[in-house]
Amino acid sequence: MTQTPETPLLELRDLRVEFALPTQTVHAVRGVNLSLEAGKTLCIVGESGCGKSVTARAIMQLLDPPGRIAAGQILYHQDSAVLDVAAMDPRGKPVRALRGREMGMIFQEPMASLSPVHTIADQVGEGMRYHFGLTKKEALTRVLALLHQVGLANPERVAESYPFQLSGGMLQRCMIALALACQPRILIADEPTTALDVTTQAQILELMQQLQADTGTAIILITHDxxxxxxxxxxxxxxxxxxxxxxxxxxxxFADPRHPYTQALMKSVLRVDVPRVPGSRLETIDGMVPSAATVTPGCAFASRCPEAMAGVCDRQRPQTMLINQQHSTACHRRVAEAQQPAPTAAYARRA
Known part of the structure; x- marks a missing residue:
C-alpha cells in the first residue's frame, strides 16, 4: 500500500488494553479509534486516569507487565507495507526495529527515564549505533549536532554529562534529542512540559513545532493543558x-464542543478574555474519574454529567455519532437532539 496524503500514517482500531491483577482486571483503554496524518499534531486530552499515557505506550508496545493489548489493531503505514504493531511481540526484533527508528517517545519525567550511569552522549547515540550501524565516534558527531539543534548552548559539555548534572529543562531537551536521534516519522510526547516552569514550557513547545516544520514529523501529544x-x-x-x-x-x-465532558473541561479553564465576577470560583467537574477496573453498562461519564438522562445514560452504551465529516462524539443527549424533528416552515417563520 503506497501512502498518499489521504492515507493516515498511524491508525488505532478498537484498541483495548488490560492489566490483569490478582483481584481484578483494569480496563485501561476501551475500544479507542484514532488516526494520525504525516506532519500533523494529534493532542489527546483528559483527566488523570483516563488512559492517555497507556494509549501512547501501547502504540510502541511499551506496556509494563501485566499490561497487554487485549484486542484491536495499531496499523503503521510504512512505505508500501502496513504493519500491525499490536500483533507484534513486545520483545521481538520487528518492534525493536520500529522503536526509535520509526517512532520516538518523549517521556514525562526525564530523570526517571534516562539512565543515571550513562552519559547523555551514550544514551542519545545508542539508537544511532543500533539502527544505522555507526561507530561511537560517528554517533558522537551526530549527537553534538542534535544537542545543538534542540537548543543546548554547550553541546560538548552536555554530551559528557550524566543526567543528575543537568537541569530539568536541559534534560527535557536531551529527551527530545534522544527521541529524534534516528529521525522518526512519529514523535509521541507524554506530557513533556508538566514538571517545567512556564518559560521553559514555552521554549520546549516552540522547539517541537520548529522540529516538526523542519522534518515533517507527526506528533502525538498527551496533555491536560x-x-x-x-x-x-x-x-x-x-x-x-x-x-x-x-x-x-x-x-x-474549541468552537463547538458537543460532549458534556469536553464542555466541562473547557469551562474549568481560566480565560483572560472572559471577565470574572470578583470573588467567584473557577468551575470544576463534580466527582472523580472512576477506577479503570469499573465496568458500567451505560456511559462512563453519566455519574458526573449534568445532562444525564435517567434510565438511558446509566444503562446503555452511547454510540459514536458524526457531527460533521471530521467531528464525532459519543453521547446519548446529542443523539436524542439529532433525532428531534425539524421545526415546520410556519413555526420557523413565527420564531
Whole structure:
C-alpha cells in the first residue's frame, strides 16, 4: 500500500488494553479509534486516569507487565507495507526495529527515564549505533549536532554529562534529542512540559513545532493543558475512562464542543478574555474519574454529567455519532437532539 496524503500514517482500531491483577482486571483503554496524518499534531486530552499515557505506550508496545493489548489493531503505514504493531511481540526484533527508528517517545519525567550511569552522549547515540550501524565516534558527531539543534548552548559539555548534572529543562531537551536521534516519522510526547516552569514550557513547545516544520514529523501529544492544545493541535481526542468521547479538528472542538465532558473541561479553564465576577470560583467537574477496573453498562461519564438522562445514560452504551465529516462524539443527549424533528416552515417563520 503506497501512502498518499489521504492515507493516515498511524491508525488505532478498537484498541483495548488490560492489566490483569490478582483481584481484578483494569480496563485501561476501551475500544479507542484514532488516526494520525504525516506532519500533523494529534493532542489527546483528559483527566488523570483516563488512559492517555497507556494509549501512547501501547502504540510502541511499551506496556509494563501485566499490561497487554487485549484486542484491536495499531496499523503503521510504512512505505508500501502496513504493519500491525499490536500483533507484534513486545520483545521481538520487528518492534525493536520500529522503536526509535520509526517512532520516538518523549517521556514525562526525564530523570526517571534516562539512565543515571550513562552519559547523555551514550544514551542519545545508542539508537544511532543500533539502527544505522555507526561507530561511537560517528554517533558522537551526530549527537553534538542534535544537542545543538534542540537548543543546548554547550553541546560538548552536555554530551559528557550524566543526567543528575543537568537541569530539568536541559534534560527535557536531551529527551527530545534522544527521541529524534534516528529521525522518526512519529514523535509521541507524554506530557513533556508538566514538571517545567512556564518559560521553559514555552521554549520546549516552540522547539517541537520548529522540529516538526523542519522534518515533517507527526506528533502525538498527551496533555491536560488545553492552552497548549489550542496552540499546537491539528486534531484533538478527548478521553474519559479509557474511551474517546469526542474527536475532531481543534477548531471544531474549541468552537463547538458537543460532549458534556469536553464542555466541562473547557469551562474549568481560566480565560483572560472572559471577565470574572470578583470573588467567584473557577468551575470544576463534580466527582472523580472512576477506577479503570469499573465496568458500567451505560456511559462512563453519566455519574458526573449534568445532562444525564435517567434510565438511558446509566444503562446503555452511547454510540459514536458524526457531527460533521471530521467531528464525532459519543453521547446519548446529542443523539436524542439529532433525532428531534425539524421545526415546520410556519413555526420557523413565527420564531
Amino acid at each position: 488545553l492552552g497548549v492544545v489550542a496552540e499546537i493541535a491539528d486534531t484533538v481526542a478527548v478521553m474519559y475512562l479509557g474511551e474517546v468521547v469526542e474527536y475532531g479538528p481543534v477548531t471544531d472542538i
